[in-house]
Amino acid sequence: MATDKNKNEVLSVEQRLKSLYELQTILSEIDRIKTIRGELPLEVKDLEDNIEGLRTRIENFHKDVEDFRKKTLVEKEKINEAQGKIARYKEQLDNVRNNREFDLLSKEVEFQTLEIELCEKHLNEYARAIDAKTNEIASTEEKLRDSEHILKEKKAELDEIVSETRQDEERLRIQAKEIEPRIDERTLKAFKRIRDNARNGLGIVYIQRNACGGCFNRIPPQKQMEIKMHKKVIVCEYCGRIMIDPELAGVAEHEVADK
Known part of the structure; x- marks a missing residue:
C-alpha cells in the first residue's frame, strides 16, 4: 500500500513536470510570435x-x-x-x-x-x-x-x-x-515568477551536457540523479530555474549532445 502511495506521488510530480515543460514550450512559442512583432x-x-x-x-x-x-x-x-x-x-x-x-x-x-x-x-x-x-x-x-x-x-x-x-x-x-490545471498552484506560481525574471523567458529547462539548460552552470552528478528520479521539483541553485531531465522533456540524447 505504501509502495502504491509513493508511486502515485512520483507519477504526480513527474506528470506536473512534464505538463510544466509542455506549458513552457507553448509559452516560448507565444514569445516567439511577440518577437516577430518586435518593437x-x-x-x-x-x-x-x-x-x-x-x-x-x-x-x-x-x-x-x-x-x-x-x-x-x-x-x-x-x-x-x-x-x-x-x-x-x-x-x-x-x-x-x-x-x-x-x-x-x-x-x-x-x-x-x-x-x-x-x-x-x-x-x-x-x-x-x-x-x-x-x-x-x-x-x-x-x-x-x-x-x-x-x-x-x-x-x-x-x-x-x-x-x-x-x-x-x-x-x-x-x-x-488547458495545461495549467494539471499543475499545482504553488508550482505554477513559482514557474511564472521564474519566467518573469528570466531574460529568455525560460522557467523550466532540461539538463544539457551535465549543466543547467538555462544558465549552463555545472550540475553535480548526485543532483542529476535526483532530477532523473522525478520525486520532487528541483531548481538550479545558480539561476533558480526548474530543472528536468531530457527524457522527460521528450528530447533524445543525441539532440542534447548536439546542443
Missing part, C-alpha cells in the same frame, strides 16, 4: 504619445497667440486713451493762466507721450512673440503631419503582423490554459 507595439505607443504631446503643444501655442493678441488690443486702447488726453491737454495749454498750470499740463503731455512709447514697445514685443509662436505652430504642425504619417505606416505594419499571428497566438493561449 512595433512600443513604437506605435510612443508615436501616439508623441502625437498627443504635439497636439497639446500646438493648442498651447494657439492660446499664447490669442493671449498676445488680447494684450495687443489692450495696449492699442491705452494708446488711444493717451492720445485723447494729449489732445485735451494741448487745447488747455492754449488757455493757461499762469506758469504753474503750463508746467502741470506740459508734464501730463510728457507723461502720456511716455505711456504711448511704452505701449508701442509692448506692441512690438507682442508682435515678435506672435510671429515666433506662429512659426512654432507651423513647425510643430509639420512634425505632427510627419508623425501621423509614420504612425499610419507603423499601425498598418503592426496590423498585418497581428492578423497573420493572431489565430496562432489565440490557439496557443487556449492550449496553455
Whole structure:
C-alpha cells in the first residue's frame, strides 16, 4: 500500500513536470510570435504619445497667440486713451493762466507721450512673440503631419503582423490554459515568477551536457540523479530555474549532445 502511495506521488510530480515543460514550450512559442512583432507595439505607443504631446503643444501655442493678441488690443486702447488726453491737454495749454498750470499740463503731455512709447514697445514685443509662436505652430504642425504619417505606416505594419499571428497566438493561449490545471498552484506560481525574471523567458529547462539548460552552470552528478528520479521539483541553485531531465522533456540524447 505504501509502495502504491509513493508511486502515485512520483507519477504526480513527474506528470506536473512534464505538463510544466509542455506549458513552457507553448509559452516560448507565444514569445516567439511577440518577437516577430518586435518593437512595433512600443513604437506605435510612443508615436501616439508623441502625437498627443504635439497636439497639446500646438493648442498651447494657439492660446499664447490669442493671449498676445488680447494684450495687443489692450495696449492699442491705452494708446488711444493717451492720445485723447494729449489732445485735451494741448487745447488747455492754449488757455493757461499762469506758469504753474503750463508746467502741470506740459508734464501730463510728457507723461502720456511716455505711456504711448511704452505701449508701442509692448506692441512690438507682442508682435515678435506672435510671429515666433506662429512659426512654432507651423513647425510643430509639420512634425505632427510627419508623425501621423509614420504612425499610419507603423499601425498598418503592426496590423498585418497581428492578423497573420493572431489565430496562432489565440490557439496557443487556449492550449496553455488547458495545461495549467494539471499543475499545482504553488508550482505554477513559482514557474511564472521564474519566467518573469528570466531574460529568455525560460522557467523550466532540461539538463544539457551535465549543466543547467538555462544558465549552463555545472550540475553535480548526485543532483542529476535526483532530477532523473522525478520525486520532487528541483531548481538550479545558480539561476533558480526548474530543472528536468531530457527524457522527460521528450528530447533524445543525441539532440542534447548536439546542443
